[in-house]
Amino acid sequence: MSDSPQLRVAMVGYGFMGAAHSQGWRVAPRFFDLGAEPVMQTIVGRDGSRVEAARQKFGWQHAETDWRRVIDDPAIDVIDICSPGSSHAEIAIAALDAGKHVLCEKPLANTVAGAEAMVAAAERAAARGVKAMVGFSYRRVPAIGFARRLVQEGRLGAIRQVRALYLQDWLVDENGPMTWRLDKDAAGSGSLGDIGAHAIDLVEHLTGSRLQSVSGTLATFVEERPLLGESVGLSGTASDRRGTVTVDDAAWFTARLEGGEASGAIGAFEATRYATGRKNALRIELSGSRGAIAFDLEAMNELQFYDATAPAGEQGFTRIIVTEPEHPYMANWWPTGHAIGYEHAFSHQIKDFVDAITGGGDPEPSFADGLHVQRVLAAVERSAAAGSAWTTTD
Numbered sequence: 001m002s003d004s005p006q007l008r009v010a011m012v013g014y015g016f017m018g019a020a021h022s023q024g025w026r027v028a029p030r031f032f033d034l035g036a037e038p039v040m041q042t043i044v045g046r047d048g049s050r051v052e053a054a055r056q057k058f059g060w061q062h063a064e065t066d067w068r069r070v071i072d073d074p075a076i077d078v079i080d081i082c083s084p085g086s087s088h089a090e091i092a093i094a095a096l097d098a099g100k101h102v103l104c105e106k107p108l109a110n111t112v113a114g115a116e117a118m119v120a121a122a123e124r125a126a127a128r129g130v131k132a133m134v135g136f137s138y139r140r141v142p143a144i145g146f147a148r149r150l151v152q153e154g155r156l157g158a159i160r161q162v163r164a165l166y167l168q169d170w171l172v173d174e175n176g177p178m179t180w181r182l183d184k185d186a187a188g189s190g191s192l193g194d195i196g197a198h199a200i201d202l203v204e205h206l207t208g209s210r211l212q213s214v215s216g217t218l219a220t221f222v223e224e225r226p227l228l229g230e231s232v233g234l235s236g237t238a239s240d241r242r243g244t245v246t247v248d249d250a251a252w253f254t255a256r257l258e259g260g261e262a263s264g265a266i267g268a269f270e271a272t273r274y275a276t277g278r279k280n281a282l283r284i285e286l287s288g289s290r291g292a293i294a295f296d297l298e299a300m301n302e303l304q305f306y307d308a309t310a311p312a313g314e315q316g317f318t319r320i321i322v323t324e325p326e327h328p329y330m331a332n333w334w335p336t337g338h339a340i341g342y343e344h345a346f347s348h349q350i351k352d353f354v355d356a357i358t359g360g361g362d363p364e365p366s367f368a369d370g371l372h373v374q375r376v377l378a379a380v381e382r383s384a385a386a387g388s389a390w391t392t393t394d
Ligand code: SOE
Pocket: 017, 106, 135, 137, 194, 195, 198, 234
């Protein structure tokens, strides 16, 4: 590594995603040969004492309270945006226009207009060799990469139906506090954009298809909650004041897909934080003419594969343990059979992003991919407002 050029990174945000991205920047260069050595230069957050605590905990060299200063700093090469969605467009556009590569958490923005402006900035920047990527980290789970390979090899044939559920239960307790994720101004939407966006992106990534139209419904079950005291993970402690929940708690929608391996398919999607007992169950099932796959993030080292071309009487879902050197990313980790976890996807994300910067390729998912997801989210909201009317995503 010592002969590699350096890539000096500033990261905006220090909550859950800030911790996960820090892990990615720290670990990726220790397990993957990168064309540049990431330097964890500056972590940025508005609260001076908290960002300093995060700096020490996550291993950044400097702490800063104003993101504009890292964008003006010629020593910084990369801006990694982990702050709430309401800040993404302004920071990403300023960073790209200043010639910094940008990795931005999902969903890309809080509005379609914001995401469109980000795509325009990414196109301007691309002309100068500057890269922009959205942080749909689950694309980097090896079982998902392996599933995509099976789809691309035609092992599923024509995909006719998709099911994509993202189920969590951290809001079941109605006295759980408000966090920024429950505030439309900060987050854009609720379960729909925070976790439904992953389900949409994964289906599009796996199939190479686009959701062209949707029919959806949204629900908010608990409209008032205690305001947040101390933030802890996704939730935190409750204060004695109360606030109004302004986002959806659960989103359901059906979709029609076009293009790719699932052209003409229909899909069922669900995103909820009220699926009692389901902690982080992102479940994808693709049913095709030659085979099927099923994935559950709660068993993320496994992929279920059904080969409909196997001899009759021998068919059945096979549980493949995706820990072998033949599987995406796995050759760089542990000896055969040794599992990996949630945080590894963030190291893989950094590896792929740095490869695109140093190798000259176009990083995926692009801001244009993120904009399309944003259009789907907006179409689900319009559909729900119109009584589940079928609504196109463009
Ligand atoms: C980040 O990728 C993220 O979507 C979070 O924002 C969600 O809250 C988390 O549950 C899944 O990951």
